[in-house]
Amino acid sequence: MTPFRMTRRDTMRLLTAAAATGALPLGSALASEPLELTATTFPGAWEESHRRFLLPAFQKATGVLPALSASQAVDTVTKLNAAQANPPFDVVLMDEGPYMQGVSLGLFRPMVTAKVPNLENLPARFVQANGLGAYVSAQVFGIVTNTETVKKVPAGYEDFLKPEYKGRIGLVGLDSTLGTVWMVALAKMLGGDEDHMDPAFDYIEKLLPNVGAVAANPGALGTLFQTGQIDIACHYLNNVEALKEKGVPLALSKPTSGWGLVRSLMCVTKNTKVPELASSYINVALSVEVQQAMAGTPYFIAPTNKQVAFGSAMAAIAKNAGEMDNFVQTDWAKINPRRAEYIDRFNRLVKK
Amino acid sequence: MSQGRSWLLAVPMGAVFTVFVAAPLLLIAFVSLHNDAGLTQAGLHAYAKFAGDAYNRGVLTDTLLLAAETVALTVLLGYPVAGLYMAWPKCRRVLMFLTILPLLTSTVVRSFAWVVILGNQGLINRTLISLGAIDAPVHLLYTPGAVAIALAQIELPLMVLPLIAALSGIDASLMDASHALGAGPWRSFRRITVPLSLPGLLTGTLLVFTGAASALITQTLVGGGRLMYMPFYIYEEAIQAQDFPFAAALAIILLISIVLIVTALNALGRRSRAFVRG
Numbered sequence A: 001m002t003p004f005r006m007t008r009r010d011t012m013r014l015l016t017a018a019a020a021t022g023a024l025p026l027g028s029a030l031a032s033e034p035l036e037l038t039a040t041t042f043p044g045a046w047e048e049s050h051r052r053f054l055l056p057a058f059q060k061a062t063g064v065l066p067a068l069s070a071s072q073a074v075d076t077v078t079k080l081n082a083a084q085a086n087p088p089f090d091v092v093l094m095d096e097g098p099y100m101q102g103v104s105l106g107l108f109r110p111m112v113t114a115k116v117p118n119l120e121n122l123p124a125r126f127v128q129a130n131g132l133g134a135y136v137s138a139q140v141f142g143i144v145t146n147t148e149t150v151k152k153v154p155a156g157y158e159d160f161l162k163p164e165y166k167g168r169i170g171l172v173g174l175d176s177t178l179g180t181v182w183m184v185a186l187a188k189m190l191g192g193d194e195d196h197m198d199p200a201f202d203y204i205e206k207l208l209p210n211v212g213a214v215a216a217n218p219g220a221l222g223t224l225f226q227t228g229q230i231d232i233a234c235h236y237l238n239n240v241e242a243l244k245e246k247g248v249p250l251a252l253s254k255p256t257s258g259w260g261l262v263r264s265l266m267c268v269t270k271n272t273k274v275p276e277l278a279s280s281y282i283n284v285a286l287s288v289e290v291q292q293a294m295a296g297t298p299y300f301i302a303p304t305n306k307q308v309a310f311g312s313a314m315a316a317i318a319k320n321a322g323e324m325d326n327f328v329q330t331d332w333a334k335i336n337p338r339r340a341e342y343i344d345r346f347n348r349l350v351k352k
Numbered sequence B: 001m002s003q004g005r006s007w008l009l010a011v012p013m014g015a016v017f018t019v020f021v022a023a024p025l026l027l028i029a030f031v032s033l034h035n036d037a038g039l040t041q042a043g044l045h046a047y048a049k050f051a052g053d054a055y056n057r058g059v060l061t062d063t064l065l066l067a068a069e070t071v072a073l074t075v076l077l078g079y080p081v082a083g084l085y086m087a088w089p090k091c092r093r094v095l096m097f098l099t100i101l102p103l104l105t106s107t108v109v110r111s112f113a114w115v116v117i118l119g120n121q122g123l124i125n126r127t128l129i130s131l132g133a134i135d136a137p138v139h140l141l142y143t144p145g146a147v148a149i150a151l152a153q154i155e156l157p158l159m160v161l162p163l164i165a166a167l168s169g170i171d172a173s174l175m176d177a178s179h180a181l182g183a184g185p186w187r188s189f190r191r192i193t194v195p196l197s198l199p200g201l202l203t204g205t206l207l208v209f210t211g212a213a214s215a216l217i218t219q220t221l222v223g224g225g226r227l228m229y230m231p232f233y234i235y236e237e238a239i240q241a242q243d244f245p246f247a248a249a250l251a252i253i254l255l256i257s258i259v260l261i262v263t264a265l266n267a268l269g270r271r272s273r274a275f276v277r278g
Helices: A008-020 A026-030 A045-062 A073-083 A096-104 A117-121 A157-161 A177-189 A198-210 A218-226 A237-245 A275-285 A288-295 A321-326 A332-350 B003-032 B045-051 B054-087 B089-104 B107-118 B123-130 B144-168 B172-180 B185-196 B198-213 B216-223 B230-240 B244-277
Strands: A038-041 A067-070 A091-095 A134-146 A169-172 A211-215 A232-236 A250-253 A260-269
Touching: A038 A045, A045 A067, A045 A237, A045 A275, A045 A288, A073 A091, A073 A096, A073 B230, A091 A096, A091 A275, A096 A177, A096 A260, A096 A332, A117 A275, A134 A177, A134 A218, A134 A237, A134 A275, A134 A288, A134 A321, A157 A177, A157 A198, A169 A177, A169 A198, A169 A218, A177 A198, A177 A218, A177 A232, A177 A260, A177 A332, A198 A211, A198 A332, A211 A218, A218 A232, A218 A237, A232 A237, A237 A250, A260 A275, A275 A288, A332 B230, B003 B244, B045 B054, B045 B244, B054 B089, B054 B144, B054 B198, B054 B230, B054 B244, B089 B144, B107 B123, B107 B144, B107 B216, B144 B198, B144 B216, B172 B185, B185 B198, B198 B244, B216 B230, B230 B244
Parallel strands: A038 A067, A038 A091, A169 A211, A169 A232
Antiparallel strands: A091 A260, A134 A232, A134 A250, A134 A260
16 A cells, blocks of 8 residues: 555645535635525415516616525425524515514514615504514415316305215315414304314314315315315415416305405515615515506405505405405414414324 | 545545535434424433324334335336346337436426326326216325325336346346246246346335335325325424424434335345355
C-alpha cells in the first residue's frame, strides 16, 4: 500500500465531491438576491385561479412574479414549524384550524397594514384582531348529488341514513378540514357541538352500510363521483362547480340544517425576509379585481371584499359576504386540541 | 487510481448517505424515543402505545401482508414473462421495452389508471354489465385485493429483470438433459428452473416487498380512505395529528420489520447461492 498522501488532484476530487453533496453552498450565498416571494395555495381550483388571476395582478402591481407552491394548510404548518428561522414560504394560505395551530406555534407575524389598504373593504370579522391574518375567502358546503343517478335528493344529512342510499354515500377523512367541519355540522344537527361529538360518531356508525367509499382527501371525492363509486356526499360549492364545468352531472343543495361555511386566510410568515412584499400579496388577493375574477366561472371561490357582489352559482346561496353570518361554522379553538383524538376515532370506526 | 486510494470513490456516495440517510434516520429514532411532541421527556411511550393497541398492530400486519401478496402476484406473473423472454430471442427487445415501460411513467399515473379500470363505472364493471354477467357494479376498487393487483403491475419490472438475469445464467443443455431423462416440462421447471433461478427470485422479492410495503401513493389512491397502511398512518400521525414521536416510532417499527424480513431472505439467498454453485 502506498503511504497516504493527498495530491493536488485528490484535493480537487474531494472538493468536487463535497461541492456536489452541497457541503459548499457558497455559490448561492455569494450571488446578490433579487426580490423574491414564495406563496402557498391549495391544490385544485385555488391553485388554478391563483395562477390565472392573483399572480399576474401581483406582478403588475409590484413587478415581482411569485413562486406558487400548492400545499394543504396542515402540511404548510408542519413545513413552517420544521423550518423555523428560514421559512420556505413568505405568505401562506390557511384554513382556520391550521391557522390557530400556526398562531400557537408562533409561525406568523402581523401584516404590514400600510401595504394592505384593502383591509378597509373587509367586514371587521374577516380581519384577525391580532393582525396575523386576513380572510381571503369563504367556502360554502352542502349536499352534493349525482343528478343522473339520484332521483330523490336527500333533504338533509339525516336522510343519508335511508336504505335507498345503500352504498352510495361518500365520506372524507377527518384529517381534512371538510371532514372535520362536516362532523361538527352533524354533531350540531344532532344536539351536540365541538366538545360533544358523540352524536356525530354514532351517526357515522349507523351510516356505514350506506357508505360507498371514503375519500383520502376532499379532492378525491371528485374522483369518486366521476368513477361512480359514490353518488352523494358533503362537499364544497367551488369543487362542485369546477366538476360541473368538466361535465360531471352534479348539483349542490342546501341541507335542512343549513349551509356550512369554511373560511380561509392568508398570513405572513414570521421570519420572512420580505414582510412588506408578502403584505402586498395579501392586499392584491383582497382586491376587487382578483376576488371578482376568482368568484366567477369556473372557480366560484366566495369573496370577502364587501364591494364584490356574488354572481352566478353563488347568488343562489347568498347575496354577499355579509349574508353568510348565519351559516354553520366551526369553533376551531375547541376542535384543535382534540383533533388527533377525533381523527383516530374516525379511522377506527370506518376501517374495514 | 491505485488500490490504496480507491476509498476516494466511496466519498461522494458516503457523504450523501451520511447526510441524507443515516443522519435523518438517527434523528427519527431519537424523536421516537420521546413521550411528548415537544421532545422534553425521553421514554418509550410511543412504542408502548403501538404495542398495546390491536388497531396499530393490525395496520402493520395488513401492510406486511399486502407486500407479501404483491410478491406472490409478481412471481406468478413474472416467471412467464421471463420465460417468454428466454424462449423468444427475436422478441427480446420488444419484451424488454414492454417490461420496463411502466417504469417510464409516474406512479401517480399508473395508480390512477387502476382507479379508472376498477371503478364502479370502470372498464371491468362496464364490460361485465354489457356482457350481462352482472346487473349491478361489483365492488372492486378500494379493496385490499385491488391494491395488491395494482402494486403487482407497478412493481412487476423489479421482479422480471432479476428473473431474466437469473434465467440467462442457466445452461440450456440442462433442460435438454432433464427432458431426455424423462422429466415433463412442469417437473423440469420445478426441479431445475426454480432452484437455479432462486437468487434472481430472492432479489426480485426483496425489491418488490420493500417497494410494496412503502408505496404510499398507490396504497392511498387505489386503497382509498378506508384501508390503512403504515406509510399513510405515518404521514397522518406526523402531518395531520402532529404526534411526531408516535409517527417516528411507526416509521422505525416498519423499518425494523422490513429489515428483519430482508435479513431472513438474504440468509436464504446465501444458502441458495451455495446450492447453485454446487
